[in-house]
Amino acid sequence: MIAGLSLTLFFFFALTNLSAQKSGVSGRVFDADKNEAVAFANVAAYSLPDSALAGGSTSGLDGAFHIPLSAGQYFLRVQFVSFNPWTSENFSLTESKRNHYFEKINLNPASISLDEFVITEEIDQVEISADKRVFNVGKDATVTGGTATDVLQNLPSVVVDNEGNISLRGSSDVRIFINGRETGMTGFAVLEQLPADAIEKVELITNPSARYDAEGSAGIIN
DSSP, X not given: OHHHHHHHHHHHHHHHHHHHHHOEEEEEEEETTTTEEOTTOEEEEEETTTTEEEEEEEOOTTSEEEEEOOSEEEEEEEEOTTBOOEEOOOEEEOSSOOEEEEEEEEEOBOEEEETTEEEEOOSOOEEEOSXXXXXXXXXXGGGTTOBHHHHHXXXXXXXXXXXOOEEETTBSOEEEXXXXXXXXXXXXXXXXXXXXXXXXXXXXXXXXXXGGOOTTSSEEEX
C-alpha cells in the first residue's frame, strides 16, 4: 500500500513539474512563400499594458519555439533577416489556461518594389560554424533607412530593449566590434550612428577565440 502511494505521489509531482515547465507560449515559424520552417528566428514575448520584454527564444531547425511565461496578458513579435516582422494579437495566460500555441506563424519575405519590378532576396542568410553564426544582412529591405540597432533586432539571441540596452543570449555583458575592432563605446551609442545600409553581415561570436581577449563576456557582436 505504501509503495502504491509513493508511486502515485511520484507521478503526481512529475506531471505537475512537467506542466509547470511547459507553461507559456509556443509555436512554429514558417516562410510564407516556401512553406518551409524558419530556423533561428528571433521570438520575443511582451507583457501588457507596458509592452515590457517578458521573455524570448529562438526557433529551432524545425521552426519550433517555446517561451516560459507566468499568468498575464502578452503579445508576440517574431523577426528574422529579410522577412517582414510579425506581431500577434494579444493573448492571455491564466491558472486554468497555462499555455498558448501558435500553430503556424507565417513570415512574409521582404521585397523592394522598383516601378513594375519586385526584387526578393535569394541569398544564404545564415552561415554556422563552431564558434559563431554569420548573418548576411546586406540589402535587407526590412531595415532600409534604419540603423544598426534595427539590424540587430532581427537577429536571434539578440535583444535591444526600450532603453537601448543590448543583450546576447540573455546577458548584457556583450562587446561590440566593427570590422573586427572593438569600438570602446557603449553598444547603443555606436549602433545608432551606424546606418543599416552600411552593414553587409553580422557575426554573433558566442565562443570568442584568444585573439579577442573576451574572457568573462557573453560574446561578441561584430
